[in-house]
Amino acid sequence: MTTTTVSPSISIEQMKEIARNMRIDIIKMIGAAGSGHPGGSLSEVELMVALYFKVMRHDPKRPKWDGRDRFILSKGHGCATLYSVLAETGYIDHALLPTFRKLGSPLQGHPDKRFLPILEASTGSLGQGLSIGIGIALAGKLNKADFHTFVMTGDGEIQEGQNWEAAMFAPYHKLNNLTLIIDNNKQQLDDFTAKILDINPLGDKFRAFNWNVIEIDGHDYNQIIPALEQARNNSTDHPTCIVANTIKGKGVSFMERQVKWHGVAPKPDEVAAAVKELEAAKI
Amino acid sequence: MATITTTFQLKMGMATREAYGQALAELGAKNPNVVALDADLAKSTFSAKFQEKFPDRFFTVGIAEANMVGIAGGLAMTGKIPFASSFAVFLMDKGYDQLRVAVAYTGANAKFVGSHSGISIGEDGPSQQSVEDLALACGLAGFVVLCPSDEFCARALVHRMAEHVGPVFMRTGRAKAPIIYNENDDFQIGQAKIHGKGSDVAIIATGFEVGYALQAQAQLEQEGIHARVLDMHTIKPIDEEAIEIAATECGAIVCAEEHLLDGGLGSQVARAVGKTRPVPMEFVGIQNTYAESGTPEQLMDKYGLTAPYIVQAVRKVFRRKPAVR
Numbered sequence: 090m091t092t093t094t095v096s097p098s099i100s101i102e103q104m105k106e107i108a109r110n111m112r113i114d115i116i117k118m119i120g121a122a123g124s125g126h127p128g129g130s131l132s133e134v135e136l137m138v139a140l141y142f143k144v145m146r147h148d149p150k151r152p153k154w155d156g157r158d159r160f161i162l163s164k165g166h167g168c169a170t171l172y173s174v175l176a177e178t179g180y181i182d183h184a185l186l187p188t189f190r191k192l193g194s195p196l197q198g199h200p201d202k203r204f205l206p207i208l209e210a211s212t213g214s215l216g217q218g219l220s221i222g223i224g225i226a227l228a229g230k231l232n233k234a235d236f237h238t239f240v241m242t243g244d245g246e247i248q249e250g251q252n253w254e255a256a257m258f259a260p261y262h263k264l265n266n267l268t269l270i271i272d273n274n275k276q277q278l279d280d281f282t283a284k285i286l287d288i289n290p291l292g293d294k295f296r297a298f299n300w301n302v303i304e305i306d307g308h309d310y311n312q313i314i315p316a317l318e319q320a321r322n323n324s325t326d327h328p329t330c331i332v333a334n335t336i337k338g339k340g341v342s343f344m345e346r347q348v349k350w351h352g353v354a355p356k357p358d359e360v361a362a363a364v365k366e367l368e369a370a371k372i
Numbered sequence: 373m374a375t376i377t378t379t380f381q382l383k384m385g386m387a388t389r390e391a392y393g394q395a396l397a398e399l400g401a402k403n404p405n406v407v408a409l410d411a412d413l414a415k416s417t418f419s420a421k422f423q424e425k426f427p428d429r430f431f432t433v434g435i436a437e438a439n440m441v442g443i444a445g446g447l448a449m450t451g452k453i454p455f456a457s458s459f460a461v462f463l464m465d466k467g468y469d470q471l472r473v474a475v476a477y478t479g480a481n482a483k484f485v486g487s488h489s490g491i492s493i494g495e496d497g498p499s500q501q502s503v504e505d506l507a508l509a510c511g512l513a514g515f516v517v518l519c520p521s522d523e524f525c526a527r528a529l530v531h532r533m534a535e536h537v538g539p540v541f542m543r544t545g546r547a548k549a550p551i552i553y554n555e556n557d558d559f560q561i562g563q564a565k566i567h568g569k570g571s572d573v574a575i576i577a578t579g580f581e582v583g584y585a586l587q588a589q590a591q592l593e594q595e596g597i598h599a600r601v602l603d604m605h606t607i608k609p610i611d612e613e614a615i616e617i618a619a620t621e622c623g624a625i626v627c628a629e630e631h632l633l634d635g636g637l638g639s640q641v642a643r644a645v646g647k648t649r650p651v652p653m654e655f656v657g658i659q660n661t662y663a664e665s666g667t668p669e670q671l672m673d674k675y676g677l678t679a680p681y682i683v684q685a686v687r688k689v690f691r692r693k694p695a696v697r
Contacts, residue, residue, distance in 0.1 A: 202478050209449065211478040214469050220439045221474050224446020224454070227431065231407070231452070251470070254436035258443075262431070 093148040095141060095178055101310045104142060105372040108134045111173040112340045113367050114186055118169050120360035122190035125198070126166040128350040129243060132274035132335040133170050135308045140239060141174045144317040149179040152207040158236050158321075159209045159225050163218020164243040164272065165199035166352070172196045180207055216249025218242060219269055223259055226267040226328075237321050241270045245277030247288050253298075259328040260299035267328040268320040269300070272307065274337035278351045295330040307333030340367055376680045380590030382550030382583050389487040389544040391523035393418025395530035396455055400426045403534060409444055409456040411437050417457040417487040417544075441467035441484070445474030448482040453534055460486025460502035460543050468508060475539050476512040483533045489519075489543040490630035491663040491671045492580055498662035502543070506578075507635025509541035510608050516561055517608040518542040519629075519637075521582035524553035525565075525605055532561050543579065545630075547668045550583035552603070562606045564614040570598030573686050573693075574618035574625045578604045578637045581628035581656070581677065588682035597690055610640040612648060619649035624689040628656040628682050630672075652692035654685040 096103075111134050119125035141147075145158040162171050169189060176183045181195070188194035195205040199213030210221045222240035229236055242252065259267055273291065275282050282288060292302045303319065305312040313333070320329035337351070338344030341363040344355075355363060399406050400422050407429045414420040414432060423430040433440040437458055444454040457463070463486045464471070475482050489502045509517040516536060520526035526544060533540045559565070564576075568589060577585035585601045592599045600622065602614055619625060625645060627638040638655040645651060656677060663671050672678050 210445070211473060214473045216438075217442050217470055217474050220442025220470065221446040221449070223439070224443035224448070225450045226446075227443065228447050228450030228452050231429065232450075251438040251442065254434070254439035255442070258433055258436070258439055 093146055094143065095147070095149070096143065099142050102372065104138050104310055107142065107177055108138050109367055109370065109372060111138065111170065111177060113364050114173040114176070115169045116341065116355060116360055116363045116367070118172070118186050118189040119354045120357065121187050122354060124190060124354050125169055126352050127344060127355065128276065128337040129164060129167045129272065129274060130169040131339045131341060131344065132307070132337045133167050133241065133272045134339065135310060135313055136241065136270055136272065136333055137170050137174045139310060139313045139317055141178050143314055144321055145239065146236065152180060156234065156236055159222070159238040161210045161212065161218045161222050161238070161240045162200055163212055163240055164215065164246055165212035167272070168200045171200065175207070215243070215246040216251040219252055219255040222267055223255055223264060226264045227262065229266050230264070237266050237268065239268045239270060241272055243277070244271055244273040244275060244288060244291070245282050245285065247271065247291070248286050256295065256298045256300070263326040264328045265323040265326055269328065269330045271330065271332050272335055273332050274335045276337045276348050276351065280348055292332050299327055300330040301325055301327045302330050302332065304332045305334065307335035308339060340370070342366060376587070376591045376683055378587060378591040378594060380587050382552065382586065384548045385523045385551035387545055387548050388520050388523060388526040389546060390418050391526035392485055392487070392530055392542070392544050393421035395527040396422040397425050399530060399534050400429065403453065405451060406453045406455065406534060407431070407447055409433060409440050409454055411435055411440050411458040411462065413458050416459070417485065419455070419457045437462050437466040438470050441470035442474045444482040445470070445478060445480045448480035449478070453481060453483065455483045455485060457485040457487060459500060460489040460505040461500060464502065464505045464508045471512055476514050479514060480539060481537055482539055484541045485544060486541065487544045488546045490545060490580060491658065491675055492630060492668040493546040494668040494671060495665045497665040501663055503632045503658050503662065504635070505543055506607050506629070506631050506637065510635060510640065512539070514538060515608065516540040516606065518561070518606055519579040520544070520605050521579055521603050522549045522552040524555060524557055525559055525603070528557070528559040529605065532559065536561060545580055547580070549580060552582060552586065559605065562609045562611055564611040565603040565605065566614065567601040567603065568599065570600040571621045572598045573690055574600050574602060574622040575628060575682060575686065576602045576604050576615070576618065576625060576637070576641050577628040578607060580630045584677065584679040585628055585682055587679035588686065591679065591683050592686055597686060599686060604637055604641070607637055607640055610644055612644040615641055615644040616648035619645050619651045623651050624693045625651055625653045626656060626682060626685045626689055627653065630677055631657055633657040633659060652689050654689040656681050656685050
């Protein structure tokens with residue numbers, strides 16, 4: 090059996106450095122595009138670094154390898170982070186990042202497999218990724234393949250009813266090769282999630298639906314990595330739901346926990362201030 | 373009740389939904405990558421025929437159409453050929469965003485079959501009667517849209533669906549369908565089946581309406597109007613070549629479909645006619661309304677879909693033909 094992890098022995102310090110670089114990329118990409126979603130892109134950085142560098146079995150040189158672990162970004166608006174990690178791991182050229190959201194770019198405003206075929210799914214209409222992930226995980230079971238499927242949603246996205254159809258299905262069919270990661274940054278477009286339609290208690294809901302639930306700090310690698318590895322090496326019959334508590338806008342002080350940064354691009358002076366802060370931050 | 377005097381009758385066969393189930397089971401034996409999904413209507417859509425033979429490759433998702441369509445998208449992206457079925461109205465209307473994003477926009481090789489289409493499902497009433505599925509399916513970029521007229525056509529098209537790489541929607545019916553073909557007839561996606569050489573008018577029909585169109589053709593023959601019938605089992609991509617020939621040779625067209633007049637067969641044909649050879653057209657279909665409970669026969673008559681209505685439309689379009697072409 091072939092298993093490939095990009096950097097099995099990577100240190101937490103190295104991952105922190107990658108996360109810092111990705112945040113700088115994300116701010117620059119959204120700033121250059123003049124539109125995008127900085128808040129929810131910055132909240133998911135550590136989760137994606139841990140997945141792509143440490144936990145997932147995949148090989149950037151063989152993007153269509155049948156045995157690869159799959160990642161679906163159901164919260165498609167957070168795709169600046171996905172494109173950045175794909176550049177960091179060598180799937181795409183870093184030079185592509187400034188084309189984000191521009192006509193003809195593989196880096197569409199929401200993930201689009203037609204333009205970037207290495208993606209596992211096209212997303213952007215919230216609530217769909219978990220069902221697609223179930224289809225992939227079912228195919229894995231039918232083929233007796235040992236790849237794992239990770240799906241990331243937002244917390245506001247959990248309000249979509251399709252998630253609950255999917256949440257009933259996955260444990261009933263014993264899809265222990267499937268992991269849902271909820272980037273629980275506690276805000277959605279209009280306001281705090283708890284003020285729009287409170288989804289709490291989130292972990293209890295998934296426990297009641299027969300998922301293994303792990304609640305973690307989604308910025309702390311000492312919690313993220315064990316949780317993802319436990320999910321990847323799941324020995325139970327149940328799928329795993331990781332509720333990752335995160336901070337929307339994480340890493341840029343004037344964006345953190347500010348609802349307005351859900352879907353607004355930083356202006357050139359704001360890009361410069363954010364980059365300066367990220368470059369100066371201790372890791 | 374509208375009536376006609378022809379003695380022309382077609383023998384009744386099985387419903388196209390049952391033919392779907394049979395063909396799907398055949399396909400399962402031929403291709404191990406074929407999997408099937410249903411949303412708690414497997415006995416009604418006849419996907420249960422596949423389930424009996426291949427239980428490990430059959431998934432019932434419960435009453436959750438959106439999830440079913442998303443799962444089909446994921447299965448397709450991992451090399452399977454999923455066939456997902458439900459009543460047409462629930463599959464298309466509840467699964468539409470998923471059909472759009474997880475299937476059409478991704479270009480997934482997934483197949484969808486909506487049964488109980490049209491109003492011929494009868495007594496269950498309009499919440500179960502799909503009168504817009506063809507329009508919705510045509511609104512999905514890259515989809516092939518099929519509407520078989522009888523069991524032989526349906527069975528053949530299920531095999532064509534599996535061979536075609538890309539998303540496909542097929543509508544099937546609840547009621548028994550008249551037998552029009554036999555097992556030697558060949559059906560290809562996008563190629564109309566043409567009945568007769570009449571050159572006074574062309575009747576372009578789909579699904580259940582093909583039987584009525586053939587009945588109308590026999591009646592019109594008695595009146596001295598020579599009609600040809602095109603069975604347009606593929607709504608998209610529409611057979612523009614056959615339509616152009618029919619328009620050129622007949623000079624007048626009647627479309628007939630068990631569907632709202634908005635966005636179904638008539639719209640597709642009219643566009644092809646307008647592009648190639650504009651001629652007078654009339655349209656038989658459901659007129660901007662939802663139907664009601666009743667027997668299939670009562671409903672097809674009350675909502676203007678039976679052979680006499682096609683005959684009326686033909687007489688009307690025939691009068692509109694220019695005297696000298």
